[in-house]
Every structure is written in structure tokens, then in C-alpha cells.
Amino acid sequence: MRYTTGPGDATELPQKFTFNPKEGIDNPTLVISDDTEPALCPRLCLLKREEGEGFGFYLRKETGCRGHVVQQVAPWSAAERSGLRDGDRVLEVNENFVDNQEYEKVVLKVQASGLQLCLLVLRAEDYELAVSEGMDLMALARAHRGEGCARPRLCHIIREPGFGLGVSIIPIEGERGKYYLNPVSEGPSEKAGVQPGDRLLWVNGVMVSTLTHSALAKMVKRSSEFLTIMVIDSRSEENYARRWLPILPAFASVHNLPHRPKTLNLAQAPQGYGFLLRQEKLSSGRIAHLLREVDPHSPAELAGMEDGDLLLAVNGEQVENSEHEDIVSRIRQSGQQVTLTTISIQGRDYYTQLGFSPLLFYEPTISKTERFPELTLPRKDMHVNLQCPRLCVLHKEGTGFGFNLACVQNKTGTYIGEVAAGHAGERAGLREGDVVVEVNGQNVEEEHFEEVLRLIKKGGTPLRLLVVERGGYETLRKSGLTVNPALISHSIQVPDSTQDHFL
Numbered sequence: 031m032r033y034t035t036g037p038g039d040a041t042e043l044p045q046k047f048t049f050n051p052k053e054g055i056d057n058p059t060l061v062i063s064d065d066t067e068p069a070l071c072p073r074l075c076l077l078k079r080e081e082g083e084g085f086g087f088y089l090r091k092e093t094g095c096r097g098h099v100v101q102q103v104a105p106w107s108a109a110e111r112s113g114l115r116d117g118d119r120v121l122e123v124n125e126n127f128v129d130n131q132e133y134e135k136v137v138l139k140v141q142a143s144g145l146q147l148c149l150l151v152l153r154a155e156d157y158e159l160a161v162s163e164g165m166d167l168m169a170l171a172r173a174h175r176g177e178g179c180a181r182p183r184l185c186h187i188i189r190e191p192g193f194g195l196g197v198s199i200i201p202i203e204g205e206r207g208k209y210y211l212n213p214v215s216e217g218p219s220e221k222a223g224v225q226p227g228d229r230l231l232w233v234n235g236v237m238v239s240t241l242t243h244s245a246l247a248k249m250v251k252r253s254s255e256f257l258t259i260m261v262i263d264s265r266s267e268e269n270y271a272r273r274w275l276p277i278l279p280a281f282a283s284v285h286n287l288p289h290r291p292k293t294l295n296l297a298q299a300p301q302g303y304g305f306l307l308r309q310e311k312l313s314s315g316r317i318a319h320l321l322r323e324v325d326p327h328s329p330a331e332l333a334g335m336e337d338g339d340l341l342l343a344v345n346g347e348q349v350e351n352s353e354h355e356d357i358v359s360r361i362r363q364s365g366q367q368v369t370l371t372t373i374s375i376q377g378r379d380y381y382t383q384l385g386f387s388p389l390l391f392y393e394p395t396i397s398k399t400e401r402f403p404e405l406t407l408p409r410k411d412m413h414v415n416l417q418c419p420r421l422c423v424l425h426k427e428g429t430g431f432g433f434n435l436a437c438v439q440n441k442t443g444t445y446i447g448e449v450a451a452g453h454a455g456e457r458a459g460l461r462e463g464d465v466v467v468e469v470n471g472q473n474v475e476e477e478h479f480e481e482v483l484r485l486i487k488k489g490g491t492p493l494r495l496l497v498v499e500r501g502g503y504e505t506l507r508k509s510g511l512t513v514n515p516a517l518i519s520h521s522i523q524v525p526d527s528t529q530d531h532f533l
Contacts, residue, residue, distance in 0.1 A: 070156045070165070072121055072174045074275065075112040077147040085109050085147055089120070089140065091133035096161060098128065098136050100151065114149065119157040121171045122150035124280040125181060129167050134346040135393065141348045142389035143280050150174060179269040182231065182262040184282040185222040189255050193217045197224060199246065207239035209246070211261060223285035224259070229267050231277055232260035235385040258287070258384060279384070284391050289377025291342055291392045294333040294370045303368070304328020305335055307361070309354040314379060319349065319357055321372065335370075340378050342389055343371035350387075359471020363421075363494060419467060419498045419513055422458040426491035429453065433460055435486070437479040444474065444482045446497065460495070465503040467513045468496035475513070 077085045086107020090099040100118040103109045121129050123139045125148065140147060150171055152160065160167060187195050196217025202208040209230040213219035230238050234257065238246055250257060260282055262270075270277050296303050304325035312318055319341040324330050343349055344360045345368060352360075361368050373381075373388050381388040424431045432453025437444045446464040449455045466482060467475055470489040474482045486493060498506065498513060506513050 070152065070160055070170060072150050072152050072171060073113060073118075074174070074273070075109075075114045075149045075151060076275065077108040077112045077114070077149065079108040079145055079147075081145065083108070085140070087114060089133075089137060091136075096129070097157060098133065099154075108147075112149075114151065115153075117154035118151040119154060120149055120151055121167055122148075124148050124278065125150075125175070127168050127171055138343070138346055138348065138389060138392070142387040142392070144386050144390075146276070146278055146280070148275070148278065148280070176269055176272075178265055180263055180266045182260050182266070182277050182279075182282045183223050183228075183285055184258065184260050184279060184287060185219070185224050185285045186287050187219050187222045187224070187257045187259065189257075190218045195219055195250070195257055199230060199243075199250065201243050207241065209238060209243070210264075224261060225263070227264065228261035229264055230259060230261055232279070234258055235383055256288075279386050280390060287391070289373060289380050289388070291371050291373045291377075291388050292334060292339075294330070294335055294372060296329045296333050296335075296368050296370065298366045298368075299329050301325075301328070303330050303361075305330040307341065307354070307358060312375060314382065316378075316382070318375075318378070319352075319354065320375075321370075335372065336374075338375060339372040340375055341370060341372055345369050346371070348387075348389060355472060356470070363471065418502065419496055420459055420464075422455075422460050422495045422497060424454045424458045424460075424491070424493040424495065426493065427454050431455055431486075431493055432457075435466070435479065435483055437482075442476045442478055444477075444479055445500065458495075460497065461499065463500050464497035465500055466495060466497055467503075468494075470494050 079085055084107075086104035087109040088101040090101045091097075092099065098120040100109075100114055100120065101116060103114055103116055119129070120136070121127065123136060124143060126139065128136045128139065152167075160170065187197070189195055193214060196214040197219035198212040199209050200212060202210055211219070211224055211228045211230055212226055213224045232238060233246065233249060234253065236249070241249070260277075260279060262277060267277070305321050305328065306323045308320050308322050310318060310320050321330070321335055321339045321341060322337055324335050324337050341349060341357070344357060345364060347360070349357050349360070361370075371389070371392065378388060429450075432450040433455035434447035434449075435444055436447035444466045446455070446460050446462055446466065449460050449462055465475075467473065469482060469485040471494065472485060474485065477485075496513075503513065
């Protein structure tokens with residue numbers, strides 16, 4: 031034991047201390063502590079957001095450094111309310127260990143989580159200590175959960191002649207809204223992963239704790255040829271209750287779920303990719319982005335695209351709720367290759383009924399060359415044609431993008447004012463006086479200053495600006511040419527030391 035009586039010299043030897051239980055301790059400043067350092071303690075943060083809101087934090091990955099870093103937690107956001115703090119390192123997303131996973135996959139897991147997100151995090155100091163000492167972070171996360179805690183299971187049961195669903199649903203005596211299952215040996219439920227004694231949590235997206243036994247029986251009877259349920263063993267259910275943690279579908283392992291998303295890797299041909307992207311209203315009322323008019327023998331058809339497929343993600347980034355123009359811009363800016371994630375309309379309707387995203391259990395397969403092409407700044411001795419449009423990709427820093435936006439008073443159109451030396455704007459190739467033509471794929475030549483500024487702030491990071499030197503801009507306009515990315519002589523994208531995404 032060591033004893034400290036105040037802020038005196040740390041090298042001073044402690045005085046002998048004798049405790050008399052009759053007298054007690056009469057020195058209120060006395061601190062008694064063990065020599066052993068406290069164990070590292072991960073924190074569990076449960077984020078709950080409203081429809082249309084984000085979780086309120088940036089997730090950052092520093093190239094060459096281990097870990098996914100929480101940054102810029104927004105005040106009053108779901109992230110702040112949960113106890114998430116700037117600098118926290120994410121160990122798990124929805125009970126999935128992600129410290130060793132690629133950044134893009136972790137972002138997609140968060141985006142697909144729905145309205146609730148569970149993060150297991152470590153303070154920055156604790157994380158650095160653990161890494162420096164070679165600790166097993168996966169074992170640390172597992173220890174936080176406790177021994178014997180298995181994940182819930184999502185089981186898709188298909189009726190069979192003579193068996194039906196092959197399971198009995200039995201109320202637990204004295205516990206309202208709780209049921210256990212008894213599957214028929216070698217029947218469809220057992221084949222789908224249901225085990226004797228499993229607790230039933232959820233049926234086709236509905237929590238059974240809200241249902242009476244008769245209402246539950248009617249729901250199961252009304253189901254057509256299949257039923258999707260979430261189950262868990264009783265010991266694991268007690269573990270979640272002990273941790274005050276709701277059992278969410280995002281925590282589950284999946285058994286034979288139908289309608290899995292498809293990954294399409296397309297390489298552009300001289301005539302393009304060979305499909306049309308249309309925004310349509312489905313019979314369910316949902317607005318969706320559909321892939322139409324797939325050309326025979328085109329890159330799209332060769333990759334497995336089918337007419338009517340619904341687009342879920344572009345290069346691993348969820349786009350279901352994006353504007354049509356933004357999606358088109360993302361595909362165009364991908365260059366000669368793009369990775370699309372799609373699903374059939376029937377499949378999307380299935381996941382809508384279950385109440386979660388089709389991407390929740392999807393593992394993207396995007397090669398590094400496709401997702402992050404190696405583009406570098408031109409050398410100082412390299413000739414750059416400033417009279418052609420240039421696509422400059424800026425990664426936001428702590429001080430912003432490193433340039434000022436300017437305009438002529440009472441006129442539309444904007445240009446680049448001051449460019450801060452050594453910051454994102456200069457590294458991306460911006461030059462003072464450049465005319466801003468597009469912001470993240472949207473033409474802004476006829477927009478007023480305030481609208482252009484709003485688009486820049488709304489777009490987040492990275493920021494893609496199509497610019498051209500003023501003299502070149504006037505020349506192109508006089509020649510009658512439309513200034514667009516097709517005229518680009520080269521694009522400048524700075525290989526950044528970080529990737530970040532607002533979630």
C-alpha cells in the first residue's frame with residue numbers, strides 16, 4: 031500500500047500509518063490506494079437517434095495507425111447523450127469486434143444500424159497503453175461481455191409439407207410476454223438454427239413481449255410460406271439483462287436469410303457502364319433508385335446486373351436516402367471502376383417488413399484499388415494546364431478546408447479567394463482566382479454565394495470542387511463549350527493520412 035497526505039514531494043518516504051478502529055481516520059485528505067494500476071475498462075455506449083437524424087460524430091481512421099477514432103462529437107447529439115467522447119477508440123460495433131476491420135466496413139456497419147447503435151469503446155490513453163503492451167483487445171472486449179454470452183440468432187424458417195414450421199411456442203409460466211421454443215427433431219425450425227429451450231424474442235420484426243399468446247399464435251398462423259424469428263438461449267438472455275442492454279437484431283448471427291445483397295464490380299467501357307439509374311416510386315410508397323435498361327453484353331450485364339435491381343450502396347457507401355443527382359455524381363467520380371451493391375425489390379420489401387437495412391449483415395468486397403485509387407499531386411516541374419477544368423478533392427482538417435470563398439457583390443458565381451499555405455486547399459491544387467464550377471458534382475455557376483457556401487458545408491468531407499482558372503473559364507464560355515468534368519485534363523486528389531465520415 032502507499033499513502034499520500036497531500037501534494038508534497040513525491041519522493042518523500044511515507045510515514046508509518048496505524049489504524050485504530052476506535053479513533054477512525056481523522057485526516058480527511060488521506061488517500062489510500064493500491065500499487066496495482068487499475069485494469070483497462072471499456073465503456074458501452076448505446077446511441078438512440080430519431081428518424082432523419084444522424085448519430086452525431088465523425089469516425090476517423092489514420093493511415094498507418096491502428097484503431098477507429100471518434101471525433102467531433104456533436105453537442106446534444108445521440109453520441110454525446112450516450113457518453114461517447116472525442117478520442118474514444120471503437121472496439122466493437124453492435125457486439126462485432128471491428129478494431130482489425132477495414133474502415134469502410136466499419137462505417138457501413140454503423141450506417142446500417144438503424145435507429146440504435148451499440149459501441150464498445152476505450153479511452154485514447156487506455157487504447158494506446160493496451161496496444162503498446164501488446165494486449166489482446168478482442169479478449170478484452172470478450173471479457174467485458176462476460177463468459178457464456180452467445181449472440182442472438184435470426185432464423186428464417188420455411189414451411190414443409192407434413193411439418194409446417196416444425197416448432198411449438200410455449201409461454202413461460204409466471205412471465206408475461208415470454209416464450210420458449212421446442213423444435214421438432216430434424217424439422218424446418220431445427221434446420222433453420224432453432225434449438226430446444228431457445229427464448230423467442232421477435233417474429234417478423236415484432237417484439238413478442240408486446241403480444242399475448244393468442245395474438246402471437248394468430249401472427250404465426252397468418253404467415254405464408256416462411257417465418258423469420260430472433261431467438262437466444264436463456265443464459266445469454268440473462269447476460270444482456272444484467273448489462274441493461276436491449277437485444278437488438280443488429281447483434282444477431284444470421285441463419286439462411288434470403289434475399290442477400292449483391293456486389294457488382296464494373297469496369298467502364300468506351301460506351302460507359304451500360305445501364306440507366308432512375309428514381310422511382312415503388313408500390314409500397316418507398317422512393318428508390320432502380321437500375322434500368324441494362325445493355326446486352328455491357329459491363330453492367332457482365333457483372334450480373336438485372337433490370338429493376340434496387341441500388342443500396344456505391345463503393346461501399348450507403349445511398350438509399352441520397353438524392354438522385356448525388357448518386358449519379360458519385361458514380362461518375364469513381365473514374366473507370368465502380369462497385370455497386372444491389373438487391374431485388376422483393377428482397378427490399380422483405381427487409382422493410384423486418385425493420386432493418388439489407389446492409390446490416392452485408393460484408394462488402396471492395397478492392398483497395400477500386401475504392402481508393404492512388405492519385406498524387408503533380409510534381410512542381412510537371413506542366414499543368416490551368417485553362418482546363420480541374421477536379422480538386424479536399425479532406426477537411428481541424429481548421430477547415432484551407433481557403434476562402436469569394437464572389438462579386440450582387441452577382442451569381444463564386445471563385446476561390448485566399449488559399450492558406452500548406453493546408454488542404456493548397457495541397458488539393460486550388461489557386462487564388464479559380465472559378466468554382468461544381469461542388470460535389472452539382473453545378474453552381476449560376477448560384478449565389480450563400481447557396482454555394484451552404485453546399486460546401488452540407489457536403490462534409492471529402493469535398494470535391496470542379497474549378498478552372500478565370501482566363502480559361504472565359505475562353506471556354508466564349509467558345510460555347512459547357513464546363514464539365516469531361517474537359518478535365520487531370521484531377522488532383524491528395525493522398526490523405528486520414529479518412530473520416532460523419533455518422
